[in-house]
Amino acid sequence: MHKNNCLPNLNQPRRVVVTGYGCATPLGGTAQASWESIADYACGYRRLELQDGSIKARFFGKVSIEPQRFKDIPISVRRVLPSFAKYAVLSAQEAMGMAFGEQTPTRHYRDVECGVILGTGWGGLDEAYELYARYCEGGLGSPLGSLITMPNVATAACSLMWNLRGYQNTPVAACATGTIAVGDAFELIRCGRAKMMLAGGAEALNSPSNIWNIDVLQALSKEQHVIERACCPFSRVRSGFVLSEGAAVLCLEDMESALSRGARILGEITGYGSYSDARDFTAPAEDMIARVQSIRAALSEAGKTAEQIDYINAHGTSTPLNDVNETESIKAALGDAAYRIPVSSTKSYSGHLIAAAGSFETILCLKAIETGMIPATIHLNDPDPHCDLDYVPNRHRFARIDTALNLSFGFGGANAALVVERFAS
Helix, strand or coil: CCCCCCCCCCCCCHHHHHHEEEEEEECCCCHHHHHHHCCCCCCCEEEECCCCCCCCCCCCEECCCCCCHCCCCHHHCCCCCCHHHHHHHHHHHHHHHHHHCCCCCHCCCEEEEEEEEEECCCCHHHHHHHHHHHHHHHHHCCCCCHHHCCCCHHHHHHHHHCCCCCCEEECCCCHHHHHHHHHHHHHHHHHCCCHHHHCEEECCCCCHHHHHHHCCCCCCCCCCCHHHHHCCCCCCCCCCCCCCCEEEEEEEEEEHHHCCCCCCCCEEEEEEEEEEEEEECCCCCCHHHHHHHHHHHHHHHHHHCCCCEEEECCCCCCCCCHHHHHHHHHHHHHHHHHHCEEEEECCHHCCCHHHHHHHHHHHHHHHHHHCECCCEECCCECCCCCCCCCCECCCCCHHHHHHEEEEEHHHEEEEEEEECCCCCC
16 A cells, blocks of 8 residues: 655655665675675676787676576566666666565555666667677667667666656766766655655676777776786776676665655665766866865765765775875865775775766665775775875774765766765654
8 A cells, every 4th residue: 555645845855765775796796795795805807808909908897697587587678688787677676675575666655756767877888789780790680679779778677667657767977877876866855756766877888899998098907917906096006997897776765754664774865966077078177176066065965064974985996087186076075084084995896887886885885884894995005195095905994884975976077976874763
């Protein structure tokens, strides 16, 4: 039966809680498996020899999923899903199971109160190349090709599977996509336009052409042999990011509605900021205005001061430009408090999940709050003197974390920040 169907008070912002999450990453096929890999200091990426000699990068993160898990997706949906969307739906299934068990959201909410925001940076571009090659070779592609290659196919699939007939969107904001998806879903619930939202991001870029397109920009790690130097955020020897694939999805709900149905609350989203560099397609703006404003806006909405932040999950790509700019942005936004706050880059474990990075790292903030484990930045053996914050080098720490800040920055000048908190009723 439906509950809480009265019109919301739009003058009173709603509190937004997380009741479920799921992911498929190179670190593991579930959120818990991925977290345990980080706890064990495991790397999700490895050295791969690609046949295309024009690609200089050698380290990549790949998702390994048992085929049986994909069979849990109805064939009517599965047949049109490219890899990134399959990862997204698996992650959504995990999130929905955590949030609702054997029930469905529409057991508790009207279908139009439930929505989906699942973003991607490049969507099914791998499959688009594959379908085009097949067409060129034999004159036939796939009658489902238009569906397989549309960027919003993962969003549509989740809407279909759970009859989520409310707000639907597919943000495309490169490396900031996942955080923007969660932030936009948070704002929808906060203002009363939705009661429940699935939100996150997914990516899979495996074709030689797609990898070359990023490699030629000099964005990928130039390390050829030593894994500890392949992805080493804030290190003097960093040379680029490790390209990974995967998905991460969260279930967000209106707090009062979630409590009314007896949901387990995993944490609360309390603040969101997103501003644009408007300076360059790939390089961060030297004036840092958008990054600083994103952080300050998120804290302001959450009603938090810099002194109240217990942990920052940094964007931390291991690129020469980002890591220095991010360090300076944190200091400019938070002042002297920045030197006290532990900051780490979990990309040192996962590699860069691109569109899924921000939503995955939001989950990691929730796990840090739950467990008290502050993930270390591994491979930080030779710190860059220009990156002079407390980047938790090489060994995890343990402390009570009540408030975490998640930062994501992307190509195209996209910047986003989320405040994630321990839930207190």
